[in-house]
Amino acid sequence: MPIESSQLMEKLSALTKRRGFIFQSSEVYGGINGAWDYGPLGVELKRNVKDAWWRQVVRNREDVVGLDSSILMHPMVWKASGHVSNFADPMVDCKKCKKRYRVDEIAPDYEETGVAPTQCPDPKCKGELTGARKFNLMFETHLGPVQETANKTFLRPETAQGIFANFQNVVNSTRIKVPFGIAQIGKSFRNEINPRNFTFRSREFEQMELEFFCKPGSDEEWFKYWVEERKKWYLGLGINPEKLRFREHAKEKLSHYAKATTDVEYLFPFGWGELEGIANRTDFDLRAHQIGMRSVGKWNGEELQDFKLVDEDPEYASGKLSYFDDEEKRRYIPYVIEPSAGADRATLAFLCDAYDEDQAGNELRTVLRLHPRLAPIKVAVLPLVRKEGMPERATKIYDALKERHAVVYDESAAIGKRYRRMDEVGTPLCITIDGDTLTQGTVTVRERDSMKQERIAEDQLVKYVDEQILR
Ligand code: GAP
Numbered sequence: 001m002p003i004e005s006s007q008l009m010e011k012l013s014a015l016t017k018r019r020g021f022i023f024q025s026s027e028v029y030g031g032i033n034g035a036w037d038y039g040p041l042g043v044e045l046k047r048n049v050k051d052a053w054w055r056q057v058v059r060n061r062e063d064v065v066g067l068d069s070s071i072l073m074h075p076m077v078w079k080a081s082g083h084v085s086n087f088a089d090p091m092v093d094c095k096k097c098k099k100r101y102r103v104d105e106i107a108p109d110y111e112e113t114g115v116a117p118t119q120c121p122d123p124k125c126k127g128e129l130t131g132a133r134k135f136n137l138m139f140e141t142h143l144g145p146v147q148e149t150a151n152k153t154f155l156r157p158e159t160a161q162g163i164f165a166n167f168q169n170v171v172n173s174t175r176i177k178v179p180f181g182i183a184q185i186g187k188s189f190r191n192e193i194n195p196r197n198f199t200f201r202s203r204e205f206e207q208m209e210l211e212f213f214c215k216p217g218s219d220e221e222w223f224k225y226w227v228e229e230r231k232k233w234y235l236g237l238g239i240n241p242e243k244l245r246f247r248e249h250a251k252e253k254l255s256h257y258a259k260a261t262t263d264v265e266y267l268f269p270f271g272w273g274e275l276e277g278i279a280n281r282t283d284f285d286l287r288a289h290q291i292g293m294r295s296v297g298k299w300n301g302e303e304l305q306d307f308k309l310v311d312e313d314p315e316y317a318s319g320k321l322s323y324f325d326d327e328e329k330r331r332y333i334p335y336v337i338e339p340s341a342g343a344d345r346a347t348l349a350f351l352c353d354a355y356d357e358d359q360a361g362n363e364l365r366t367v368l369r370l371h372p373r374l375a376p377i378k379v380a381v382l383p384l385v386r387k388e389g390m391p392e393r394a395t396k397i398y399d400a401l402k403e404r405h406a407v408v409y410d411e412s413a414a415i416g417k418r419y420r421r422m423d424e425v426g427t428p429l430c431i432t433i434d435g436d437t438l439t440q441g442t443v444t445v446r447e448r449d450s451m452k453q454e455r456i457a458e459d460q461l462v463k464y465v466d467e468q469i470l471r
Helices: 005-018 040-059 075-080 160-165 167-173 219-236 284-295 343-354 390-402 415-424 435-440 458-469
Strands: 022-024 036-038 064-067 088-093 100-102 133-136 140-142 152-154 180-189 204-214 244-248 260-268 271-282 323-325 330-332 335-342 355-360 363-368 379-383 407-409 429-433 442-447 453-457
Touching: 005 022, 005 343, 005 355, 005 363, 036 040, 040 064, 040 180, 040 204, 040 219, 040 343, 075 152, 075 160, 075 284, 160 167, 160 180, 160 204, 160 284, 204 219, 204 343, 219 244, 219 260, 219 271, 219 335, 260 343, 271 284, 271 343, 284 335, 335 343, 343 355, 363 415, 379 390, 379 415, 390 407, 390 429, 390 435, 390 458, 415 429, 429 458, 435 442, 442 458, 453 458
Parallel strands: 064 180, 379 407, 379 429
Antiparallel strands: 022 036, 088 100, 088 133, 140 152, 180 204, 204 335, 244 260, 260 271, 271 335, 323 330, 355 363, 429 442, 442 453
């Protein structure tokens, strides 16, 4: 049943709170802006999103390895990467109501025109705005007990730099060869000026990032390849294709490091929003870190034995972060294709996409039509009544299934009510143990979306559930 987008976000945030998916951080103290907590069901859902990503990007391939780098890094990382000087949003403040705005949000053509609005966009205020100022989004912190400039560093605003900084370690410690990727999932922090739209724009969030290193010249092919792969991922997990779009950035709108970027966007109730950016970052980052390493005396440009002059920029191609290609017998700095996705945004998109209401008999039911891989609970085991040996039989089934899947056992309330509770949190299958189970060894399996019920032999149940869930 179609739900008004103006109501969807409200209904979804009420459901996610009521059923323990997402809570406001520090709610007991009145909350904190831009930070969210995932409750018992939310943590399972988000973990399933991350697992599905890891399965596609790392596990199911031979050419990508994983990494878990630290959040705190040497401050030079952020200088060399360009974050200290460039990772800033222009903002303006209203002198009257004190609201703060990101200029590019209230004036989308600001980048081209350079003209910032002068009047507060709040029609009730209409106060005068300050001139635009750059506001760096990185959270500063200090290493050690003394807060001096010398020990200042930042909470990472992206996981990607931990990958670049470990490029050499991974090449030296594995037998992997270009083209190959390093993948990482982890927290990132940005002091967003206006956190909003539920978890969509937060100050603390999780990223799922792949840096795929390839030979210069092969980058455009790999870029196309990864756009297609990522498309398959979202669609394979059941996202409505009409609400998913791939938007190529115009050349003049590209970030300073990118040769091409395609954003993956989802039509949220509040409009189109970016789920993922897929960028051709060229050799920008590895080069930048070579320069960074040199500036702190970690690399003095020494010649390498196997260096052969093929790059028009030999100084950098012979550096520490270059790669020796065994087959071609030459050294180069690999190009990088980066599909960079947000775990919280993907989770929110899957939730928005799954939320539905329909008629179940005389009742209106709320159902989360989540893909079985993503559903926080896969199966509910429900004895029809709390007597006649049904709970004991149900417990046996529960024990057999819980080794393989996230399963719950529930014997409270009328069966219809228990079904509704499971529909509302997206549980694909409910197994009911009834009188026939005791006499004939069969159970009722009810499918969430169609509400159809079928009888399955108890000894076929594990196989049946595997087939339904591991799609
Ligand atoms: N390494 C590239 C990079 O970080 P980005 O486009 O700035 O690129 C990648 O971020 C993804 O991280 C975004 O597409 C989004 O899904 C997620 N993300 C970025 N900022 C976020 C925020 N404030 N809240 C939630 N997710 C965010």
